[in-house]
Amino acid sequence: MAAGTRxxxxxxxxxxxxxxxALARAYAKxxxxxxxxxxxxxxxxxxxxxxxxxxxxxxxxAIDVADADALGAWIAEFESACPVDLVIANAGTSGGPxxxxxxxxLMLATRQVRTNLLGVMNTVEPLLPGFLARGRGRxxxxxxxxxxxxxxxxxxxxxxxxxxxxxxxxIRAMLSPRGIPVTVICPGFFDSPMxxxxxxxxxxxxxxxxxxAIVKRGIDNGRSRVAFPSLLVLGLRLADLLPAPIGDAIMRxxxxxxxxx
Numbered sequence: 001m002a003a004g005t006r007x008x009x010x011x012x013x014x015x016x017x018x019x020x021x022a023l024a025r026a027y028a029k030x031x032x033x034x035x036x037x038x039x040x041x042x043x044x045x046x047x048x049x050x051x052x053x054x055x056x057x058x059x060x061x062a063i064d065v066a067d068a069d070a071l072g073a074w075i076a077e078f079e080s081a082c083p084v085d086l087v088i089a090n091a092g093t094s095g096g097p098x099x100x101x102x103x104x105x106l107m108l109a110t111r112q113v114r115t116n117l118l119g120v121m122n123t124v125e126p127l128l129p130g131f132l133a134r135g136r137g138r139x140x141x142x143x144x145x146x147x148x149x150x151x152x153x154x155x156x157x158x159x160x161x162x163x164x165x166x167x168x169x170x171i172r173a174m175l176s177p178r179g180i181p182v183t184v185i186c187p188g189f190f191d192s193p194m195x196x197x198x199x200x201x202x203x204x205x206x207x208x209x210x211x212x213a214i215v216k217r218g219i220d221n222g223r224s225r226v227a228f229p230s231l232l233v234l235g236l237r238l239a240d241l242l243p244a245p246i247g248d249a250i251m252r253x254x255x256x257x258x259x260x261x
Contacts, residue, residue, distance in 0.1 A: 014091030030055035065119030109156030116160030
């Protein structure tokens with residue numbers, strides 16, 4: 001869809017709180033049907049109620065995006081009733097070493113990959129046949145600035161978000177000639193439950209409302225990439241270009257760390 005086109009059927013994962021919930025409320029208006037997926041039924045119900053109050057028709061389901069079968073079945077049902085114009089694959093989770101430990105451990109690391117990377121694929125892939133048949137539809141994938149340079153205290157998160165960014169960049173090159181644009185979103189720190197678990201500096205911290213506005217504007221304007229704040233993105237990209245020992249020392253010095261929760 002071209003910039004400024006109104007989306008009538010929108011699917012958003014991770015919609016029970018944080019950025020997903022804020023985007024759901026931002027897109028809610030009369031004439032719009034929202035398909036909202038989240039893990040927490042009570043929180044999801046509150047977002048759905050707010051969106052209905054704004055005039056949107058809402059279909060909501062408490063599903064873990066890591067459950068490909070359950071998510072795929074629900075998406076197929078929603079897509080059949082309301083052919084999707086825009087999908088925002090936003091669901092994410094974070095981790096990090098527990099207090100007194102040096103590593104995350106396999107269970108926590110793979111949980112982040114299942115949600116942050118495979119969850120994106122579980123969301124997007126079921127929609128592609130319909131998008132291709134109609135020759136339209138927009139895909140938005142929420143990655144992170146952590147995708148630009150692995151954070152030493154959040155390896156599972158960094159790996160999962162780097163994978164999500166690479167997946168989004170790859171399918172954009174593949175699908176855009178077929179009329180299906182893709183927006184890859186790499187936000188920095190913003191006010192959210194995930195940031196509340198962060199232990200370390202949060203430079204250029206944005207409000208949730210400002211973050212959602214930037215992301216929505218980027219999607220609506222048809223941007224291929226939305227990465228912000230620019231100075232933090234530049235710093236991480238430069239750290240990746242430096243000799244590895246120097247880049248590693250810079251990342252260690254900043255004590256980036258996510259506490260599991």
